[in-house]
Amino acid sequence: MSDSFALDWLRLREPLDAAARAPALTRAFARRLPRAPHLVDLGAGTGSTLRHLAPRLDCPEQSWTLVDKDMALLTKAPGELTQWADKHGWTVTEERRSLRIQADEMTLRAEMRRYDLTTDLTGLALGQVDGVTCSALLDLVSADWIGKLAAELARSGYPPFLATLTVDGRTAFEPADPDDAFVMDRFHAHMRGNKGFGPSLGPEAATALADTLRVAGYKVQVAPADWHLRSRHKETHRLMVDGYARSATAMDPAAGPRIEAWAARRRAAIADGATLMVGHQDLLAIR
Numbered sequence: 620m621s622d623s624f625a626l627d628w629l630r631l632r633e634p635l636d637a638a639a640r641a642p643a644l645t646r647a648f649a650r651r652l653p654r655a656p657h658l659v660d661l662g663a664g665t666g667s668t669l670r671h672l673a674p675r676l677d678c679p680e681q682s683w684t685l686v687d688k689d690m691a692l693l694t695k696a697p698g699e700l701t702q703w704a705d706k707h708g709w710t711v712t713e714e715r716r717s718l719r720i721q722a723d724e725m726t727l728r729a730e731m732r733r734y735d736l737t738t739d740l741t742g743l744a745l746g747q748v749d750g751v752t753c754s755a756l757l758d759l760v761s762a763d764w765i766g767k768l769a770a771e772l773a774r775s776g777y778p779p780f781l782a783t784l785t786v787d788g789r790t791a792f793e794p795a796d797p798d799d800a801f802v803m804d805r806f807h808a809h810m811r812g813n814k815g816f817g818p819s820l821g822p823e824a825a826t827a828l829a830d831t832l833r834v835a836g837y838k839v840q841v842a843p844a845d846w847h848l849r850s851r852h853k854e855t856h857r858l859m860v861d862g863y864a865r866s867a868t869a870m871d872p873a874a875g876p877r878i879e880a881w882a883a884r885r886r887a888a889i890a891d892g893a894t895l896m897v898g899h900q901d902l903l904a905i906r
């Protein structure tokens with residue numbers, strides 16, 4: 620929604636993401652892992668991917684490296700992981716550079732690592748990990764960067780790669796408004812701006828990623844992982860509409876009044892129980 624990802628927004632989206640993720644791909648990823656894997660999560664934010672995947676991997680010992688360039692988010696990660704562990708009644712110990720979570724039948728270690736993914740990817744040492752994950756990252760990146768990531772994964776021996784929740788450009792507002800397409804065309808054009816990785820693929824990222832990984836030598840499976848915003852998600856839905864309107868107006872300032880009128884109609888519709896589907900794709904790449 621913006622170029623920096625606020626903690627509040629990541630918290631709001633976490634349950635929608637959890638409900639959307641494709642379970643079959645999670646299970647297939649899990650089957651490729653050893654019993655004590657080292658996993659790296661790219662663009663980890665506060666660790667939402669770990670919180671979703673760790674209990675579903677059936678691996679009794681897991682070591683995660685959470686990679687992000689945003690120090691403000693990384694410093695929040697231990698607190699978010701601790702709250703999550705507390706909810707389950709698990710024990711958390713702070714170690715020198717990591718957090719250790721002792722769950723019922725699983726020991727997790729999470730290390731937070733500041734790393735700018737627009738720099739040289741060899742520093743991630745992907746050859747030493749058992750699996751690579753990312754969530755809600757790849758619509759920010761360019762075709763060129765996806766090519767570099769695919770080459771680095773191949774050079775590192777093709778670790779299993781689970782890339783989840785990539786926006787794919789499908790949206791369905793219910794009830795529909797005559798200006799939905801007008802606004803979303805401008806929003807998607809705005810998504811294609813540069814987020815530090817070169818011109819973003821935005822809604823084309825999911826397809827580009829699958830094609831590039833196949834050419835690099837991976838077997839690729841994709842599955843929809845769509846958000847379904849219903850009446851209980853009114854706050855998130857309103858924030859989405861605000862974000863769509865802001866980005867569309869930045870793209871086409873002359874259309875500002877038309878876009879604001881659309882947003883006002885959508886806000887009224889949300890109050891009356893309107894729903895929204897936002898299309899995402901999950902992808903699993905294995906050798």
Ligand SMILES: C[S@@+](CC[C@H](N)C(=O)[O-])C[C@H]1O[C@@H](n2cnc3c(N)ncnc32)[C@H](O)[C@@H]1O
Pocket residue numbers: 624629636661662663664665666667668686687688689692734735736737753754755756759815
């Ligand atoms: C939409 S958020 C998703 C966060 C997390 N994966 C989740 O699902 O909650 C995108 C994340 O990518 C990170 N990011 C963006 N550009 C980055 C870069 N150049 N290097 C590393 N992380 C980056 C952001 O800081 C943010 O945490």
